[in-house]
Every structure is written in structure tokens, then in C-alpha cells.
Amino acid sequence: MFTTGSKILIGSSVLATVAAIVYGISQGEAIGIVGLISAAIALALLAGFNVWARDSNLSATDTTGIATSDAAIEPPGASIWPMVFGVGATTVLLGLVTQQSIFTIGVVILIAAGAQWMVQAWAESASSDRRVNADVRDRVANPLEYPLLGAVAVGIIAFAFSRIMLWLSKTNTVYAFVILATLIALIAFFFAFRPSVKRGAISAVLGLGAVAIVASGTAAGVDGERDIHVHETTTTAAVEGLCASPEKGEFDEKASQTVGTKSSTYTITLTASDELEFDVPGPVEVGAVAMVLPRSNPNNIVFRNDSDEERRLTYDFRALTEDEIIEIEAAKEDESHGGEGESDEEHSTVERFQQCTTLIEPGGAQLMTLLIAEPSISPSNDDEAFRFFVPGTDAELEVMVP
Structure with a gap:
């Protein structure tokens, strides 16, 4: 049995075909014939898709069709990854006209956002229960997310720490390294011998320490490195x-x-x-x-x-x-670092x-x-x-x- 939409599309395609034949016999103009034949082909394709999908004339007593229709499916949840993907695409375009490093950052954002978006979309179609879908998503993504995020966090802290070391003088660098290592060891011993300390307190201390190092490294990086003497060769x-x-x-x-x-x-x-x-x-x-x-x-x-x-x-x-x-x-x-104490002979032409x-x-x-x-x-x-x-x-x- 043909649905109403299928009947309309099939009739329209037949009418366009007949019109193309009549127009070709009576007028013989190529442009009109091509237009009518193109319309007939397009309508025939739409009619075929409509017959195959059978998306009309659903009976009110057909409870199975009501439960499986598109309107009965729960809509997908909110996601931030499309916006992040757009930010990555914008960064890539900006990097094409500025610096290669910006382009590389944009590509990394595109890959990360695309992967997260794909995993979330796949997990939302696992079942009709959002909790089950969230659990499926965590089981798939967490084994990859946690190591990568940990590596990124360690890299940021290490880079910030290096900026601090390069900002300090050669002597103060040794003192700062010894003091920081001592503080870390004392805090670790305190938490080890006080098992009653809550996990939230430990996380707060570690978070504050990481923020302090990153903030100090950012300030030191903006101020610039110390003058490092270039050894002659x-x-x-x-x-x-x-x-x-x-x-x-x-x-x-x-x-x-x-x-x-x-x-x-x-x-x-x-x-x-x-x-x-x-x-x-x-x-x-x-x-x-x-x-x-x-x-x-x-x-x-x-x-x-x-x-x-x-x-x-x-x-x-x-x-x-x-x-x-x-x-x-x-x-x-x-390449000069100020030129203090250097004679004119050392910089002769x-x-x-x-x-x-x-x-x-x-x-x-x-x-x-x-x-x-x-x-x-x-x-x-x-x-x-x-x-x-x-x-x-x-x-x-x-x-x-x-």
C-alpha cells in the first residue's frame, strides 16, 4: 500500500515525464526538455526514498510504531565539544596566516574535540537510559583520558618549573631547588604518617601547589630568562x-x-x-x-x-x-647580552x-x-x-x- 506522500511524488514524477515528452514533440527546445527530465528524475528519486522509508499514514492503533518513531526517542544531551571543535577550526585557520605553533595547537584541539564528540555521540545511542550511557562513555574514554590528562598536567608543571629555574640566578636556582624538594618531602611525610587526613585536603594542597608553580612559571616566563653567558667556540x-x-x-x-x-x-x-x-x-x-x-x-x-x-x-x-x-x-x-666589559677589539669588523x-x-x-x-x-x-x-x-x- 502506497502512502499519501508516495502517491503525490509518484504522480508528480509521471506528470513531469509526460510533460517532457509532449514538450519535446511540440517545441523541440533542448533547454526545456532537459529541465523537465531533470525534474522527473528528482521527483522519482524522492518517491523511491519515500516508498522505502514508509514514513506516513501511521495508524493510531499501531502502538509499536508510536514507540519506535523518531519523536519517541530521547533527544541527545547537551555537549560542549561542537563549540570546542569550532574553536580548534578557528585556531587552525589563524595558524595558517600566523605561526606554525598556533596551527599545531589548533590541530591538537580538533583531534581531541572530534574524538570526544564522537565518543559521546556513540555512547548516547547505547540505550535509552542516560546513566547507562554515561557509564558506557566513561568505560571507553577514561582509560585514554586519564593518562593523557596526567601527561599534559605533568608537562605544564615541568615547563613552568623550568621557567622559574631559568629566571633565577645560577646560585639562587640551587637554593630554590633544594627548598622546593624539601617542602615536597615534608608534605609527603606528613600525609603518610597522618592517614586520618581527608582525601579532599590532600587534593586541595596538591592543587594549590600546582597552581602556585604554574602561576610563578608564567610570571617568570613573561619577565624573561636570566642572561646566560654564551661560551665561545x-x-x-x-x-x-x-x-x-x-x-x-x-x-x-x-x-x-x-x-x-x-x-x-x-x-x-x-x-x-x-x-x-x-x-x-x-x-x-x-x-x-x-x-x-x-x-x-x-x-x-x-x-x-x-x-x-x-x-x-x-x-x-x-x-x-x-x-x-x-x-x-x-x-x-x-646575540649580544649587554656587552659589559668587552673591548672594541673583540667586536672589530x-x-x-x-x-x-x-x-x-x-x-x-x-x-x-x-x-x-x-x-x-x-x-x-x-x-x-x-x-x-x-x-x-x-x-x-x-x-x-x-
């Missing part, structure tokens, strides 16, 4: 222009003075007469006055100091361009691209790795480039890069 020495100086710097302190046994290394030795001698893997041509190094390959060079004074080995690549000099000076200003070892004690050795990207035959005619030299002496060694 041979890389910073090259940027500061110290590779060409024979004077001892901070990066020379406690430097390695020995080199383990290595294969395929080039050896450069500063003799007692302040002359540079070299040895290469394989045979050396008789009378060779220049060291040949391959291009675009890491070259391991061992510098040995057989002189009576501390010396460093420096390699000169080339002269810096004006743009590179401006970029280096800007980087030094950005660097004009050459160099690489060096630290000061080597008499009888010591150190490894230096060079990666040369340009051939030594270049139109720049830079006489100071492609050479090893020892600051404070006249020792030089020409380098040929094919």
Missing part, C-alpha cells in the same frame, strides 16, 4: 675575527690537545723553526710547496705543534662580501672568512675539518685566500683546490 671565534690573532681567548681554555689514530688524514706540522710542513694520504710529489685538497669533500687535517709556544692553525677561505659583513654584524648585535683551531700547546695536536666549496683558481685574484697560516709567525702553506 672556534666558530664564534671566526665570526669575532679572532682566528687571525695569536692571543689566548675563552674558546682556547681546556681545549683538546690530542688526536686519536685516524685514517686518511692530512697532517700539518709547525716545526721548531716556525715553518709549516705537511703530509698527505699517499705519495707526495718531490719539491711540492702547496697542499692539494679535494673540493666539496670533508678534509680531516691534524695540526701538530712542535714549536716552543702555543700556536693555532688558521685557514683563510676568502674575503667576505659587504652583505655578509652586514649580516654578521647584525647577528652579533642580536670581520672582513675575511676563516676557520681555525684553538691554541695548541707545544707537543700537542688537534683535528680540524675543512669543507672547501670553491676552486682555488678564481677570477678574484685574492692573494690571502686558500692558505694555511699560523698567527704570530710568518709560517704559511699554500692550498691548491682543483
